Structure formats: C-alpha cells, structure tokens
Amino acid sequence: MKNLSQSQKQIYYPTIYMIIFFLFWEISCFIFKIPVYFLPSPIDIIDAFREFSEAIIENSIQTFYTTFVGFGMAIIFGLMIGILIGWSNNIYAGLYPIMVGFNSIPKVAVVPILVLWFGIGDVPAVLTAFLISFFPIVVNVATGLATIEPELEDVLRALGANRYQIMTKVGIPRSLPYFFGSLKIAITLAFVGSVISETVAANSGIGHMMLTAQSNFEVPLVFAGLVALAIEGIGMYAIMALIEKKFTFWAHRSQFGS
Amino acid sequence: MAHEFIEINDVSVNYEINNLLAVSGLDMKIKSGSFSAVVGPSGCGKSTLMKILSGLIKPTTGNVKINNSEVTGPQNFVGMAFQNPVMMPWRKTLENVLIPFEILKQNKSKKENIEEAIKLLKIVGLGDFIDSYPWQLSGGMQQRASLCRALVHKPKLLVLDEPFAALDAFTREELWCVLRDLWIDHKFTTLLVTHDLREAAFLADKIFVMSARPGKITNVHNVNFKHKRDLKITYSEKFVKLTQNLRKEISNNRS
Numbered sequence: 001m002k003n004l005s006q007s008q009k010q011i012y013y014p015t016i017y018m019i020i021f022f023l024f025w026e027i028s029c030f031i032f033k034i035p036v037y038f039l040p041s042p043i044d045i046i047d048a049f050r051e052f053s054e055a056i057i058e059n060s061i062q063t064f065y066t067t068f069v070g071f072g073m074a075i076i077f078g079l080m081i082g083i084l085i086g087w088s089n090n091i092y093a094g095l096y097p098i099m100v101g102f103n104s105i106p107k108v109a110v111v112p113i114l115v116l117w118f119g120i121g122d123v124p125a126v127l128t129a130f131l132i133s134f135f136p137i138v139v140n141v142a143t144g145l146a147t148i149e150p151e152l153e154d155v156l157r158a159l160g161a162n163r164y165q166i167m168t169k170v171g172i173p174r175s176l177p178y179f180f181g182s183l184k185i186a187i188t189l190a191f192v193g194s195v196i197s198e199t200v201a202a203n204s205g206i207g208h209m210m211l212t213a214q215s216n217f218e219v220p221l222v223f224a225g226l227v228a229l230a231i232e233g234i235g236m237y238a239i240m241a242l243i244e245k246k247f248t249f250w251a252h253r254s255q256f257g258s
Numbered sequence: 259m260a261h262e263f264i265e266i267n268d269v270s271v272n273y274e275i276n277n278l279l280a281v282s283g284l285d286m287k288i289k290s291g292s293f294s295a296v297v298g299p300s301g302c303g304k305s306t307l308m309k310i311l312s313g314l315i316k317p318t319t320g321n322v323k324i325n326n327s328e329v330t331g332p333q334n335f336v337g338m339a340f341q342n343p344v345m346m347p348w349r350k351t352l353e354n355v356l357i358p359f360e361i362l363k364q365n366k367s368k369k370e371n372i373e374e375a376i377k378l379l380k381i382v383g384l385g386d387f388i389d390s391y392p393w394q395l396s397g398g399m400q401q402r403a404s405l406c407r408a409l410v411h412k413p414k415l416l417v418l419d420e421p422f423a424a425l426d427a428f429t430r431e432e433l434w435c436v437l438r439d440l441w442i443d444h445k446f447t448t449l450l451v452t453h454d455l456r457e458a459a460f461l462a463d464k465i466f467v468m469s470a471r472p473g474k475i476t477n478v479h480n481v482n483f484k485h486k487r488d489l490k491i492t493y494s495e496k497f498v499k500l501t502q503n504l505r506k507e508i509s510n511n512r513s
Contacts, residue, residue, distance in 0.1 A: 151344040155407070158312045159361040160332040169360065173348045250347045250391060 040220040045227055048220035055209060060228050063194050063206040066122055067232075070129025071190040078134050078186070079179070082141025086171065087163075092142065103135040108196055115201040125197040125205060132193035133186035140182035144175020177251035180244035187236045191229060263290035263447050264311065264415070269320035270472070271306050280306040282472035284320070288464070290414075291445040295458035297504060298468030299512040304451040307473070308419050311449065312336045324415065334362050337413035337446075341420040343400035345392030351403050352388040355379060358411040371410075378406045382436050398429035402436065409440065416448045423453060431489055434460055442486050455501040455508075460492055467504065469511045477507055 004012055022042045028034070029041035036044055049056060081099075085092045107128050114124035148170055156166050198207025206225045213221035245252065266286040272279050281303040288294050296304055309315045310322055313332040322329040337358070345354050355375045359366075379388055382402040384395075392400050401421060408416060418437075422430040438461060441448055452458050458465050459481060467477040479500065483491055491497050 149344065151340055151342055152346065154309075154314060154340075155338065155344055156357070156361060158314055158332050158336055158338045159358055159411075160334050161361045165361060169357070170346065173346065176348075248348075250393065 037217060037219045040223050044220045045223045048218070048224040049227075052221055052224065056206075056224060056228050059204055059206045059209040059225075060232060062204045063125075063191070063198065063229070064232055066125035066197075066205065067129050067187075067190045067194040067236075070126045070131075070193060071133055071187055073126070073130040074134040074137055074186055074190065075183070077130075078137025078182075079141060082138045082175075082179075083145065083167070083172075085138065085142040086145025086175070087167065092146075099135065099138060102131075107132045107193055108200065111197050111200045114197070120201045120203065122202075124201055125194045128197040129190040129193035132196075133190040136182045136185045136189065137179065140178040141175055144178035145171050148174050177244075177248040180240070180248055183240045184237055184244065187240050188233050191233050191236075195229065262287045263292075263325060264288040264449075265323040266307075266310075267320050267323070269310060269317040269322060271303070271310060271315065272318045279472040281474065283474045286466060286475060288447060288449065290447055292464060293441055293448045293450070293462050294464045294466060295450045295452055295462035296466045296468060297452060297455060297458050297508060298473060299470050299508055300453065302468045302470055302511075303473030304468060305419055307468075308338075308417050308449070308451055311415070312338055312417055333415070334411075335414040337408035337411065337416045339401075339404045339408040339416075339418050339421045341423045343392070343397070343404035345400055345403060347391060347393050350389050350391055351384060351395065352376065352379065354392060354403060355406045355410050357407060362411055364411070375406065375410050378410055379403070381440065382406055398425050398433065401425060401433060405433075405437065405440075409444075409446070412444070413446060416446045418448065418450045418452075420452055420454075421450075422457065430454075430457070435489065437461065438486060455504045456492055456497075458504070459497055459500050460487060460489075465504065467507050467511070476511055479504070 026041050026043060029039060034041075040048070081095070085095055110131060111124055111128055114127050118124055118127070145167075152170050152174075153166055156169060161169070194205065195207035195210075198205035199211050202208045206229055210222045210225040213219075213225065264286065266284055269284040270279065270282040284303075284307065286307075296307060298304055306315070310317050311324075311329070313329050313336070316330070324333065345351075346357075349357075352372070352375055355378070356371060359368075359371045364371075376385070376388060379385060382405060384399060384402055384406070387395060387399065387403075392403065395403065401424075405421065408418075422433050425433065434457060441461075448461075450458065450461060463481055465479040465481060466475050467479070468474065469476045481500065483497070
C-alpha cells in the first residue's frame with residue numbers, strides 16, 4: 001500500500017484495524033456462545049443503538065456539554081497556573097506539592113462533596129471533568145517553560161529583553177507543543193470525569209444512562225453507552241490532534257517510524 | 259586615532275553555584291573598530307569573558323567599561339552569536355533575524371527593518387531562504403542566519419563565541435570570508451572567542467592568549483597581515499609560524 005497518500009493512510013489503516021477488532025469480537029462471541037447479558041456482540045450493540053437511538057443521542061449531548069465546559073475551564077486555569085509556575089521557581093516550589101496532592105485524590109471521592117455543595121446535576125459533572133483534566137495541562141505547560149534552552153534566553157537577554165518579553169517571545173511559543181500534547185490527554189480524561197460524576201449523581205448523561213440500563217439488565221445498552229463515549233472521545237481527540245498539528249508543525253518533523 | 263572602546267580592569271568572576279573561580283585578574287583593552295580574538299585552553303573562562311562583556315553576568319570584582327561607561331547590564335549595542343545557532347524553530351529565517359528589532363524599540367518602520375534584514379541575508383547568501391524555517395537549513399546556513407541576527411541592528415560590538423566550531427572545514431573557511439567582508443564594510447568592534455588558532459590568525463588584528471582556569475591574559479599578539487586577507491595567507495610561512503607559536507603558548511598554559 002505504498003501508493004497511498006499520507007492522509008489516505010490515516011483513514012485506511014485505522015479502518016482496517018477497527019474492522020479486525022470488531023470481527024474478532026463478533027466471532028469470539030459466536031464461537032464461545034457468550035451470553036448477551038455477559039458480553040454482547042457488536043451486532044447486539046448496534047441493535048441497542050437502533051432501539052435506544054433517541055436516549056443515546058440525548059445523553060451523549062449532555063455528557064459532551066459537561067465535558068466540554070469542564071475541559072474549557074481546565075484549559076483556561078491550566079494555562080494560567082502553568083505559566084505562573086513556569087514563571088518563578090518559588091511559585092513552582094510552593095504550588096507543586098499542593099497540586100500533586102490534589103491530583104492524587106481520587107475524583108470519585110470528590111463527587112459527593114460537589115453534590116453536597118451544588119446539588120445533583122450539571123455542576124458536579126462539569127467540575128469533576130475540570131478537576132481531572134486540569135493537572136496534565138498545568139504540568140505540561142510548566143515543563144515546556146522550564147526546559148527553554150538557556151542560549152535562546154541569552155540571545156534575548158543580551159539585547160536587554162525583560163522577563164515578560166522572554167516569556168512571550170520564547171517561553172510561550174516554546175511550550176505550545178507541550179500544551180497541545182497535554183490537551184489530547186486532558187480531553188479524554190475530561191470525559192472520564194464527567195461520566196464518573198454522572199454515575200454517582202446525575203439525572204442525565206451517558207453515565208446515568210448506563211447505570212439505569214445496568215439496573216434493568218439492558219447490557220447491550222450499557223455497552224452502547226461505552227461505544228458512544230469512545231466515539232465522542234476519538235472525535236475530540238482527533239480535533240485536538242488537528243489543532244496541535246496546525247499550531248506546532250515545527251515541533252513534529254521527526255521521521256521516526258515512517 | 260581610535261580610542262579604547264573596551265576596558266576590562268582586573269576582573270574576576272566567581273560562580274556562586276559551584277564556587278568556581280572562572281577568571282581572575284583579567285585585563286584587556288580593545289580599540290574601537292578592531293577585530294580581536296581570544297584563544298586559550300578549554301575551560302579557561304572564554305565564555306565567561308563573553309558574558310561579562312555583553313552584560314549577562316556581572317564581574318565579582320573589577321569593572322568593565324565600554325565607551326567609557328561601566329557595564330552594569332545588557333547593552334543594546336551588542337550583537338551576539340554562539341557555537342549553536344539557537345534559532346527559534348517556530349519562526350521563519352527572516353522572522354528570526356528580525357528578533358533584535360522586536361526587543362530594541364527603535365524609531366524605524368517595520369518595512370525598513372525588514373529591508374535591512376533581507377539585505378543582510380542576501381549578503382551572507384541566504385537570499386533564497388528567507389521564508390524557510392531554520393530546521394530546513396543546513397548547519398552552515400543556520401550559522402549564517404545567526405550572524406545576521408547578531409548584526410541586523412547594527413551593533414557597535416559583535417561578540418562571537420566559537421561561532422564556526424560545529425561546521426566542516428570548507429563551510430568554516432567560507433564563513434570566515436563572509437565575516438571578514440562584513441567587518442571590512444561596517445567596522446564594528448569584534449571580539450571572537452575561538453579554539454581554532456587559524457581562525458584567530460586569519461581574522462583578527464590582535465590575539466589574546468588566555469591561561470587555564472582561573473583565566474587571565476598571558477600574552478597578546480598583534481597580527482600584521484594587511485586587510486583584506488585572502489585565504490592563501492593561511493599557507494604562508496609567517497602565518498604558520500604565528501599559529502605554531504600560539505599553539506605552544508596554549509599548551510604551556512595548560513600544564
């Protein structure tokens with residue numbers, strides 16, 4: 001398949017691999033006679049999609065909405081704190097342990113507190129998505145700023161540049177690849193956060209739908225929820241990857257693996 | 259008669275981080291518009307010398323005067339280039355060369371600055387590459403661009419820290435000639451820190467020999483070949499003798 005263009009390859013190979021994956025799943029379910037209530041086959045899941053299309057779409061939009069708002073907040077605060085930490089060694093030393101501590105707390109444990117404060121609904125889901133996706137952004141932005149080549153800084157400093165100029169001319173552009181790289185991790189984590197919150201305390205969203213389906217023994221619908229989440233995740237990841245490529249093409253020129 | 263442009267008086271620099279005395283009792287005088295080279299064994303504090311001249315670090319004792327005023331911080335009339343071209347990979351070559359104008363607020367229009375930068379890039383042979391990214395250029399081409407960035411704001415003092423050390427012999431000699439021509443046309447005071455004795459002898463009027471750490475000047479050679487020099491002189495007896503003397507002094511300084 002050497003005569004495929006780069007963009008054709010990006011569609012061709014994932015499609016082939018995905019078909020193989022689902023075929024393997026379907027055939028395994030058939031050969032080992034796995035019951036539907038244990039592991040539904042892809043065809044069972046498609047049936048569930050047909051049957052419950054309205055509920056799936058509605059709840060997907062709800063999950064997407066809370067995830068996206070939480071993710072947006074994570075970008076804004078992550079950038080701000082990342083730059084703050086990268087700006088000064090003292091702030092870095094002071095804030096970093098607190099941040100690591102916060103990140104070590106299981107977010108499931110935070111949801112009941114959020115419910116206590118904000119009640120059941122969108123707000124806990126948004127905040128859980130925010131809390132879980134915020135840390136990788138901070139760490140990556142701070143790392144990008146901390147790893148500036150000192151020579152690059154010297155070139156500007158020798159001309160009399162101040163800290164602000166060094167930050168805007170070198171620091172921020174230099175850490176963009178780290179930032180965009182972290183967005184890919186953060187967006188998938190944000191989905192995890194929303195769904196965790198929805199399964200604990202919500203009246204809508206994919207997480208809530210899956211929980212309800214599970215208690216009704218609608219196992220194919222539980223899996224349909226997982227697939228819907230995976231599709232949303234892949235979609236958002238692809239968008240982040242595209243943005244990354246557009247803004248930081250200069251950092252992605254290695255021929256490794258081609 | 260040209261006055262002393264740079265005066266370094268009994269300077270020592272002690273790095274606090276590892277309590278390292280990099281240079282000590284350093285004295286140098288450099289005339290305006292001259293081309294000086296500093297040679298010495300490795301780790302003798304040549305880069306430290308360069309940093310005190312550009313105001314990036316302050317001497318622990320002693321003082322540095324440029325144009326009769328003491329250097330206390332970065333100077334806007336200094337241009338610098340390093341062994342590593344340190345280009346910003348997210349900027350095109352032209353945008354890289356324009357950086358000094360963005361830091362030094364000058365009363366010139368953007369258009370004039372761009373014209374100036376393009377003129378310089380053409381002189382060093384990068385006219386066709388102004389819209390290329392630095393990582394699309396070879397090492398020698400990047401170093402040419404780095405030289406342009408150091409010179410674009412018409413600095414009175416050009417400080418070069420082994421700018422050609424990472425290049426192959428042919429490219430290096432080619433860039434010697436580029437630098438020679440630029441210097442003859444503009445007569446900016448130049449200080450070249452180098453390991454390459456032929457490079458020092460070919461380009462400089464005055465060669466300062468430094469001792470091992472803590473570095474100080476042990477000898478000064480005046481180079482009397484007339485400008486503009488041709489690469490052929492590097493094979494002349496006088497030239498070879500000069501570089502041999504330099505080599506001997508440096509190896510004596512090491513032990």
